[in-house]
Amino acid sequence: MIRAEKTSGSPASPAASDISVKVATYKAGFEPEVTEISASNPASATEKISSVVERHVRELSGNVPVRAVKEVVENLIHADYQGVVISVMDGGNTVRVSDRGPGIVNKARAQEFGFSGATAEAAREIRGIGAGLGIARSAIREAGGTLLLEDNLGGGTVVTLSTADLPQTSEVSAESPDEPQKGAEVRRHLDEVPKLDISxxxxxxxxxxxxxxxxxxxxxxxxxxxxxxxxxxxxxxxxxxxxxxxxxxxxxxxxxxxxxxxxxxxxxxxx
The missing domain is CATH 1.10.10.10 (Winged helix-like DNA-binding domain superfamily/Winged helix DNA-binding domain)
Known part of the structure; x- marks a missing residue:
C-alpha cells in the first residue's frame, strides 16, 4: 500500500524546493506499507517525516524515541535528501534511515557534541550547533537502545536506531565519543548543567x-x-x-x- 502525504513551506527556501522521501513500515505477515512524503523546505520536512515515523512506531507498539528520530531526520539536509528511505521494523523497535548523500567519513567523530559538517546553506535551515547525532545517540541510549552508523551500499549513509536486542558489537564503539580517549581530558559535567550565573x-x-x-x-x-x-x-x-x-x-x-x-x-x- 502506498500513501502520499505532502506539506507546504516557504517557497523561497534555498536548500530544498522539492524534498521527497519514503517511509516503509514492516508489519509481520503483511507487505510493507509505504508512505511517500513531500515538502518544500527542511523544517517542514523534519516535522512531517518525524510525525509519520512516530505514528507508525506507536501503531506497532515500539519504543524508538521520536527525539532520536527527529535529530537523524534533520541531519538529512547534509545529504540533500537524496534517495532517502526510512524503514520502521521489528515491531516499531528499529528505525533505519538511509540516504544517497556524500556519506560520513569519521563516524565516531560525527557523534560528538560540537562536531558540525553543516554548509553555510544548511546552517540557515537547521540549528547547526553540531549536536544532532549526539542528541540522537543520547536519546536512544536513554531508551536502552543503540545508534549504528554505516556506509550505504553505492554511497551515502545508513543510520539505525534500535531498541531491539542487538549484539554489543553492532554499535560504533571502538572510538565511542563517550569513552575517554588516550590523552583526552576527562569530562566533568555530563549528567547535569553546573550552576553558573549566566543568562x-x-x-x-x-x-x-x-x-x-x-x-x-x-x-x-x-x-x-x-x-x-x-x-x-x-x-x-x-x-x-x-x-x-x-x-x-x-x-x-x-x-x-x-x-x-x-x-x-x-x-x-x-x-
Whole structure:
C-alpha cells in the first residue's frame, strides 16, 4: 500500500524546493506499507517525516524515541535528501534511515557534541550547533537502545536506531565519543548543567562558540542577533567563568569546562 502525504513551506527556501522521501513500515505477515512524503523546505520536512515515523512506531507498539528520530531526520539536509528511505521494523523497535548523500567519513567523530559538517546553506535551515547525532545517540541510549552508523551500499549513509536486542558489537564503539580517549581530558559535567550565573542568551553565545570554533563579537552579534557591544560583554562573562578563553588572534574559543557545560546543556534536551 502506498500513501502520499505532502506539506507546504516557504517557497523561497534555498536548500530544498522539492524534498521527497519514503517511509516503509514492516508489519509481520503483511507487505510493507509505504508512505511517500513531500515538502518544500527542511523544517517542514523534519516535522512531517518525524510525525509519520512516530505514528507508525506507536501503531506497532515500539519504543524508538521520536527525539532520536527527529535529530537523524534533520541531519538529512547534509545529504540533500537524496534517495532517502526510512524503514520502521521489528515491531516499531528499529528505525533505519538511509540516504544517497556524500556519506560520513569519521563516524565516531560525527557523534560528538560540537562536531558540525553543516554548509553555510544548511546552517540557515537547521540549528547547526553540531549536536544532532549526539542528541540522537543520547536519546536512544536513554531508551536502552543503540545508534549504528554505516556506509550505504553505492554511497551515502545508513543510520539505525534500535531498541531491539542487538549484539554489543553492532554499535560504533571502538572510538565511542563517550569513552575517554588516550590523552583526552576527562569530562566533568555530563549528567547535569553546573550552576553558573549566566543568562540564556549567554548560553546561546557559548553554543555558538562551540559551533564556530573561534569567534569575535561581530560573529556572535550576527548569529544570535544582538548588538556588537552586547556580544562583547557576553563573551567576557563566559571568559570570566572559565567557559571560553582568548586565543593568539584575540578571538574566543571554548575551554574544556565550556565544552562540558555546553554538552550538559544539550543533553538536557533529550530528558
Amino acid at each position: 540564556e542568551r549567554q548560553e546561546k553565545t557559548l553554543l555558538t562558540v562551540l559551533e564556530c570554533g573561534e569567534v569575535g563579537p561581530s560573529t556572535i552579534a550576527e548569529m544570535i542577533e544582538v548588538s556588537v557591544s552586547t556580544a562583547y560583554r557576553d563573551l567576557s562573562v563566559l571568559e570570566d567563568h572559565g567557559l571560553a578563553r582568548s586565543n593568539e588572534t584575540g578571538k574566543r574559543v571554548i575551554s574544556p569546562l565550556g565544552r562540558d557545560y555546553a554538552e550538559a546543556i544539550i543533553k538536557t534536551w533529550v530528558k
